[in-house]
Amino acid sequence: MSKLKILAAGDFHSDTSLAKKLAEQADKENVSLVILNGDIVEEDRIQGIIGPFVEKKKRVFMVPGNHETIATTDFLAEMYNITNLHGYAVRYKDVGIFGCGGADVGLTQLTDDELFETLKKGFERIKDAPKKIMVTHIHPADSMMEKFSHFVKGSKGLTRAIKEFQPDILICGHVHEAEGIEEKIGKTRVLNVGKKGKIIEI
Numbered sequence: 529m530s531k532l533k534i535l536a537a538g539d540f541h542s543d544t545s546l547a548k549k550l551a552e553q554a555d556k557e558n559v560s561l562v563i564l565n566g567d568i569v570e571e572d573r574i575q576g577i578i579g580p581f582v583e584k585k586k587r588v589f590m591v592p593g594n595h596e597t598i599a600t601t602d603f604l605a606e607m608y609n610i611t612n613l614h615g616y617a618v619r620y621k622d623v624g625i626f627g628c629g630g631a632d633v634g635l636t637q638l639t640d641d642e643l644f645e646t647l648k649k650g651f652e653r654i655k656d657a658p659k660k661i662m663v664t665h666i667h668p669a670d671s672m673m674e675k676f677s678h679f680v681k682g683s684k685g686l687t688r689a690i691k692e693f694q695p696d697i698l699i700c701g702h703v704h705e706a707e708g709i710e711e712k713i714g715k716t717r718v719l720n721v722g723k724k725g726k727i728i729e730i
Contacts, residue, residue, distance in 0.1 A: 666683045
């Protein structure tokens with residue numbers, strides 16, 4: 529079975545030059561999918577961020593962060609024909625991808641229970657997929673990533689979801705200081721992809 533190649537990135541807060549650079553990387557690396565895990569845009573600056581990926585004919589999945597609303601993410605999804613993974617799931621070949629945006633602060637605020645239930649809704653749709661990727665904006669509580677910041681807390685609901693759903697990979701971000709950090713929680717590879725992005729093969 530051939531591996532699926534993905535470019536995952538987040539936390540670039542309407543930086544159009546970064547969006548162009550990442551889109552070029554996605555093209556050069558010949559990835560099948562682009563996953564954007566929130567804080568992609570600021571509410572007053574949504575132009576020029578998704579377009580570069582669409583121009584390179586990449587299939588894009590996205591969740592909102594705490595700097596954009598679910599409504600803005602839905603608007604971008606409709607405008608550019610991309611997929612909002614918040615509370616949703618898709619299956620691409622033998623990989624199930626499900627997600628939940630937001631954090632405990634900002635424009636898309638969720639409690640731990642809401643975050644868990646939103647992920648569960650997506651997981652139920654793809655639980656039979658041989659491989660699974662979970663996508664969130666926030667990082668897990670009680671993780672190495674959480675220790676990188678004294679004020680950006682992780683989510684206990686997310687930690688519970690990792691333990692119960694055991695995805696192969698969790699793509700997250702939110703805590704900028706932990707960008708690029710990778711750790712294992714149970715059998716799950718947890719990746720803080722950040723604005724530089726990360727190429728993932730599964």
